[in-house]
Amino acid sequence: MTDHTLKGKNVLVAAGAKNLGGLISRQAAEAGANVAIHYNSEQTRPQAQETLAAVEAAGGKGVVLTGDLTVPANVEKLFADAEAALGKIDVAVNTVGKVLRKPIVETTEDEYDSMFDINSKAAYFFIKEAGKNVADGGKIITIVTSLLAAFTDGYSTYAGGKSPVEHFTRAAAKEFASRGISVTAVGPGPMDTPFFYGQETPERVEFHKSQAMGGQLTKIEDIAPIVSFLATSGWWITGQTIFANGGYTTR
Numbered sequence: 001m002t003d004h005t006l007k008g009k010n011v012l013v014a015a016g017a018k019n020l021g022g023l024i025s026r027q028a029a030e031a032g033a034n035v036a037i038h039y040n041s042e043q044t045r046p047q048a049q050e051t052l053a054a055v056e057a058a059g060g061k062g063v064v065l066t067g068d069l070t071v072p073a074n075v076e077k078l079f080a081d082a083e084a085a086l087g088k089i090d091v092a093v094n095t096v097g098k099v100l101r102k103p104i105v106e107t108t109e110d111e112y113d114s115m116f117d118i119n120s121k122a123a124y125f126f127i128k129e130a131g132k133n134v135a136d137g138g139k140i141i142t143i144v145t146s147l148l149a150a151f152t153d154g155y156s157t158y159a160g161g162k163s164p165v166e167h168f169t170r171a172a173a174k175e176f177a178s179r180g181i182s183v184t185a186v187g188p189g190p191m192d193t194p195f196f197y198g199q200e201t202p203e204r205v206e207f208h209k210s211q212a213m214g215g216q217l218t219k220i221e222d223i224a225p226i227v228s229f230l231a232t233s234g235w236w237i238t239g240q241t242i243f244a245n246g247g248y249t250t251r
Helices: 019-030 042-057 072-086 109-133 156-162 164-175 202-210 220-230
Strands: 010-014 034-039 062-066 091-094 139-143 182-188 241-244
Touching (some): 010 019, 010 072, 019 034, 019 220, 034 042, 042 062, 062 072, 072 109, 139 164, 139 220, 156 164
Parallel strands (some): 010 091, 034 062, 091 139, 182 241
């Protein structure tokens, strides 16, 4: 492995339209990559188009794709459509996630199923299709959560739904190693995005801030460069979960 850049590479970002995924898409393009930008809900389409415009303005080729990735056939189609538009995918990044803060005794079966479908099942089949479709020497990166190293209440289905991804990552890293494909997970701390605030009270937000360096939440600008690193010169890291959270949690 000698090429440690994204120049001319093809990058697929699941949930790549806004927030962290949007920044990852834009930074990939700024580094010389072509980018397939996936989004799920129709209300996100305008942000997907804005991110596409930013990718093209940076000189990259881009495409916007949609689909519910809790359906394996849609994940298969996503990779096929991305390759048809851009060529062989070199880097596959999955930022898909759903958060829920709720006591176990109040959690419904539908909530459990939704949380595990989005955070676990979609991640599994994304890794599966990436393993089948990314180029030799490619990279597969999943966004998880620093709650995987936390001892806390309320997040049983969120941390629980993300936790299997560590095992998927380790298995895939071993299974894809002969092709030079690295497989990693990144666990941000509580991020300063709308994804976080809807689940927390102002008091808990202040508590979360107090647990990290500088008394602040994780910013998407703290995480996107780590994804870029893992996709380039950090390729020798594989099978690992990287906790990037300013000291919020560790193992």
